[in-house]
Structure formats: C-alpha cells, structure tokens
Amino acid sequence: KAGVTQTPRYLIKTRGQQVTLSCSPISGHRSVSWYQQTPGQGLQFLFEYFSETQRNKGNFPGRFSGRQFSNSRSEMNVSTLELGDSALYLCARSWAGGGQETQYFGPGTRLLVL
Amino acid sequence: KQEVTQIPAALSVPEGENLVLNCSFTDSAIYNLQWFRQDPGKGLTSLLLIQSSQREQTSGRLNASLDKSSGRSTLYIAASQPGDSATYLCAALGDSNYQLIWGAGTKLIIKP
Numbered sequence: 001k002a003g004v005t006q007t008p009r010y011l012i013k014t015r016g017q018q019v020t021l022s023c024s025p026i027s028g029h030r031s032v033s034w035y036q037q038t039p040g041q042g043l044q045f046l047f048e049y050f051s052e053t054q055r056n057k058g059n060f061p062g063r064f065s066g067r068q069f070s071n072s073r074s075e076m077n078v079s080t081l082e083l084g085d086s087a088l089y090l091c092a093r094s095w096a097g098g099g100q101e102t103q104y105f106g107p108g109t110r111l112l113v114l
Numbered sequence: 115k116q117e118v119t120q121i122p123a124a125l126s127v128p129e130g131e132n133l134v135l136n137c138s139f140t141d142s143a144i145y146n147l148q149w150f151r152q153d154p155g156k157g158l159t160s161l162l163l164i165q166s167s168q169r170e171q172t173s174g175r176l177n178a179s180l181d182k183s184s185g186r187s188t189l190y191i192a193a194s195q196p197g198d199s200a201t202y203l204c205a206a207l208g209d210s211n212y213q214l215i216w217g218a219g220t221k222l223i224i225k226p
Contacts, residue, residue, distance in 0.1 A: 043216035105157035
C-alpha cells in the first residue's frame, strides 16, 4: 500500500478563496513532495519538504506554499485561488527524498475552482 | 530545459501481446528515469526506477531500458493483461535540481 493519506479527497472552492490540503505519510518517511496534475500541463513538481524544511521548489507562484510538521505530515496552501488552479494535487512520501528513490503516492485531492 | 515526451499518447492492443512504450528526454543530465502507472481515480504507482548508470531494470513482466546518449527509455510489457490498462508515465530526475520532469503519459488499453 502507498501509506499516504490525503485529505480532503475532493474540494470545491470559488475564485479568490484560499485552500489547505493535507498529506500524511506513514511513520518514518521524512520526505513529502507535492505535485499538481492538470489536463493541459500534466504533472508538475510543486515542492518537497524534508524534516520540516522546504528542500526544493518548482516553478510556481508564491500563492502556493507549504509546510511540514514534526510528525512528517505536510500541508499545502493555495491563496487567492484562480480557475487555473483546478487540478489533482498529489503528494508522495519517500525515506530520503530528492527523487532519488521510489516515491509512494497518495490518491490525491481533486480541487475544483469555480 | 528538460522536456520529456511520450509516444504514442494512446495505445490499444489485444490481450496477450507484448508491447513497448516510449519515452524520450532532451537533456541527458539526469540522475534517474522513472516509470509510473496511474489508474483512474487513483494516485501514481511506481513501477521501475533506472539509475543513470544502469541500462535496464526488470520487475515481473515489466522491463525498462535507458539509453542516456540517445535520450530514450522504453517500457516493455510482456504478455499484456486487461489489468495492465492504465496511463503510463515516465519522469526524468535532473541531476542538478533534483526535480522530476514528467511526460504526458501513454494511455494503454488492453482488450480482452
């Protein structure tokens, strides 16, 4: 099993609102990476957190932010939502991170912005 | 800038056939090349990870190869089954920025 829980699974918001998504990896996996998947742009890397520190960041505007807690749970926040933020947001866990080893993905949170 | 391309975008074959999915990348400075499958309504499942120093990896009926010099990777599926129906994605990890760059995927349908 993937050992990654993402909540909520589905979400509907309106433009201008903000949203927080949660990702909980199984115990011991300190790396959490976030990805956005859209029909037009495909999968894109958002950022990676390792031991509560952002270790890597993709090319997304500052409206996208995240954090990680001491229990490895991670949250992703999007402020001032735009229609184009409608997407499937995936998070993945791994032991050491950095994309250098197998990542295990959660089922994703599907966000619809109206 | 790394670009990853997967051809074809969709493929439909009868059950039992062997098939090859293609992945090409423009920048050979990669740390590894990864193959995933995505089932509708589900997240991604890692299939194979090939380090830049390796030429191939095998797992069951799956075999992935890597040719950095030509910027190509292939995923070979032997004796295809209806359960193999999914979208297959490849992703290249840059060896400097450690960010995965993804292909658009190949949607595979195995007909019973």
